[in-house]
Amino acid sequence: MMMIECPICNEKRPELEFRYAGEAHIARPENPSALSDDEWAKYLFIRNNPRGTHFERWVHAHGCAKFFNAVRDTVSDKFVMTYKCGEQRPSPETIAERSS
Amino acid sequence: MIRYSARSLFANALSGHKNWPEQWPDAQPKSAYDVVIVGAGGHGLGAAYYLASKYGITNVAVIEKGWLGGGNTGRNTTIIRSNYLYDESARLYDHAVDLWDGLSQELNYNVMFSKRGVLMLAHNVHDVQSFQRHIHANRLNGVDNKWMTPEECKAFCPPLDISSAKRYPVMGGALQQRAGVARHDSVAWGYARAAAKLGVDIIQNCAVTGVRRGADGAVEGVETEKGFIGAKKIGVSAAGNSSIIMNMAGLDFPLESYPLQALVSEPVKPIFPCVVMSNSVHAYISQSDKGELVIGAGTDQYVSYSQRGALHIVEHTLAAICEIFPIFKRMRMLRSWGGVVDVTPDRSCILGRTPVPGLYVNCGWGTGGFKATPGAADLLAYTIAKDEPHPINAPFTLERFTTGRLIDEAAAAAVAH
Numbered sequence: 001m002m003m004i005e006c007p008i009c010n011e012k013r014p015e016l017e018f019r020y021a022g023e024a025h026i027a028r029p030e031n032p033s034a035l036s037d038d039e040w041a042k043y044l045f046i047r048n049n050p051r052g053t054h055f056e057r058w059v060h061a062h063g064c065a066k067f068f069n070a071v072r073d074t075v076s077d078k079f080v081m082t083y084k085c086g087e088q089r090p091s092p093e094t095i096a097e098r099s100s
Numbered sequence: 101m102i103r104y105s106a107r108s109l110f111a112n113a114l115s116g117h118k119n120w121p122e123q124w125p126d127a128q129p130k131s132a133y134d135v136v137i138v139g140a141g142g143h144g145l146g147a148a149y150y151l152a153s154k155y156g157i158t159n160v161a162v163i164e165k166g167w168l169g170g171g172n173t174g175r176n177t178t179i180i181r182s183n184y185l186y187d188e189s190a191r192l193y194d195h196a197v198d199l200w201d202g203l204s205q206e207l208n209y210n211v212m213f214s215k216r217g218v219l220m221l222a223h224n225v226h227d228v229q230s231f232q233r234h235i236h237a238n239r240l241n242g243v244d245n246k247w248m249t250p251e252e253c254k255a256f257c258p259p260l261d262i263s264s265a266k267r268y269p270v271m272g273g274a275l276q277q278r279a280g281v282a283r284h285d286s287v288a289w290g291y292a293r294a295a296a297k298l299g300v301d302i303i304q305n306c307a308v309t310g311v312r313r314g315a316d317g318a319v320e321g322v323e324t325e326k327g328f329i330g331a332k333k334i335g336v337s338a339a340g341n342s343s344i345i346m347n348m349a350g351l352d353f354p355l356e357s358y359p360l361q362a363l364v365s366e367p368v369k370p371i372f373p374c375v376v377m378s379n380s381v382h383a384y385i386s387q388s389d390k391g392e393l394v395i396g397a398g399t400d401q402y403v404s405y406s407q408r409g410a411l412h413i414v415e416h417t418l419a420a421i422c423e424i425f426p427i428f429k430r431m432r433m434l435r436s437w438g439g440v441v442d443v444t445p446d447r448s449c450i451l452g453r454t455p456v457p458g459l460y461v462n463c464g465w466g467t468g469g470f471k472a473t474p475g476a477a478d479l480l481a482y483t484i485a486k487d488e489p490h491p492i493n494a495p496f497t498l499e500r501f502t503t504g505r506l507i508d509e510a511a512a513a514a515v516a517h
């Protein structure tokens with residue numbers, strides 16, 4: 001089972017305590033009524049689904065109950081790092097450094 | 101290629117079965133083809149076969165990064181049914197079931213299609229009501245599906261425990277009698293052989309790494325591990341990796357790829373006569389002709405291409421199986437494995453043209469596309485040959501995610517497969 005580090009509790013806990021909550025950094029449109037159909041489709045349905053580095057949200061459901069973000073490799077399933085909501089998306093350099 | 105028959109079996113028995121020729125040749129790529137299919141699963145191989153057999157397009161290559169049938173085609177629990185809720189889906193899946201019927205004869209290859217019936221169990225009042233709605237919707241669409249009382253369920257599937265003291269009592273079930281299972285490997289091998297016989301090249305161990313487009317935007321061919329291969333038309337049928345190939349052509353897709361697992365028990369004598377699915381407790385089970393219980397688990401929660409899932413998912417499924425079939429509590433599990441399933445937001449496939457001229461797609465079958473194999477293959481071939489969708493797959497466009505015309509089997513259905 002995957003062990004996930006909650007950046008709020010600062011503890012590594014088994015996956016069973018967490019719920020996955022989809023791709024991260026998808027900002028809700030500020031002015032929804034101004035969006036075209038294509039922009040809506042992109043916001044609602046289009047996902048990156050990469051082979052490799054994935055930015056994603058998790059919630060520590062059976063812990064602090066807070067949402068946070070994670071960087072995970074979708075081929076090895078290894079977590080590179082986790083960070084709090086609202087923080088910047090880690091740079092490729094940071095990710096490369098943490099992965100090695 | 102020889103024709104398989106009682107006579108060829110007898111003739112080869114005389115020489116101790118030592119002289120059977122190879123089933124199909126292993127091809128190396130030519131510099132260009134009329135059509136290149138990406139992905140040698142059942143869907144891709146079948147599309148190549150129908151392109152050749154129905155539309156006379158034989159200058160076709162199927163390009164596969166691993167070995168043919170090694171993707172989800174060779175990893176699924178082989179459940180075939182067509183009792184989906186929406187009109188569009190009922191037509192799509194019923195078209196496939198129609199084709200399953202004559203497939204072994206058509207391919208001269210035994211795909212072991214067995215209409216042993218698929219029974220879906222209802223465990224609560226909500227299940228009972230939604231199943232009855234399903235049954236009525238199916239019957240209006242001419243798809244067979246009927247309600248069974250708990251006693252009828254027990255008579256149809258004796259290992260079932262229908263006592264009312266259970267945590268998840270059996271309150272009835274929906275039976276599609278025309279549904280069943282088939283041998284998944286044979287489907288891939290049968291299509292491969294029949295397609296190769298008509299001149300299709302099947303190129304294995306050759307990953308597609310790029311899609312080349314010309315100045316007008318139309319496709320020119322694919323970059324592969326064995327070099328560039330020209331193509332006037334490209335059909336992508338790469339299951340969990342479809343969005344990656346679409347990205348190569350510059351398209352973003354509404355797909356996410358998840359692990360899905362299955363497992364088999366040690367083989368035992370015939371005990372389980374049908375397929376049973378339980379959506380509420382999430383378990384599905386049948387028995388293979390080798391005697392193994394074939395059990396399907398759920399998807400993991402996160403996006404992954406690892407082709408393996410977590411043990412707690414399997415444990416959850418086995419707990420459900422033991423609850424419904426206490427008789428299996430002491431069975432030992434032999435093997436488990438995972439596939440990568442491509443899931444769309446509405447849980448219906450995307451089968452048709454794309455915004456890139458000459459590029460066609462068949463993906464988004466997620467946890468349940470084995471049953472559709474002959475149908476999807478046939479419709480993909482039609483769409484490629486005519487450069488327009490067949491009326492059956494016309495609703496399953498990529499554009500539906502922009503227009504909002506979804507086919508929401510996610511809410512309607514069910515569960516995996």
Ligand SMILES: Cc1cc2nc3c(=O)[nH]c(=O)nc-3n(C[C@H](O)[C@H](O)[C@H](O)COP(=O)(O)OP(=O)(O)OC[C@H]3O[C@@H](n4cnc5c(N)ncnc54)[C@H](O)[C@@H]3O)c2cc1C
Nearest residue numbers: 139141142143165171172173176177179308439469470471
């Ligand atoms: C555990 C499990 C249980 C399932 N149970 C059922 C069930 O009971 N009933 C049902 O109807 N469905 C079921 N499914 C779903 C079903 O297996 C799939 O929907 C179906 O087999 C898809 O067929 P395909 O030919 O499109 O894909 P695949 O057989 O996966 O073929 C796609 C091929 O594309 C190849 N490919 C990928 N990337 C590249 C590349 N870059 N270059 C070249 N080739 C590439 C892959 O190697 C693969 O061989 C299950 C799936 C799983 C994983």
Ligand SMILES: [Zn+2]
Nearest residue numbers: 006009060064
């Ligand atoms: Zn926490």
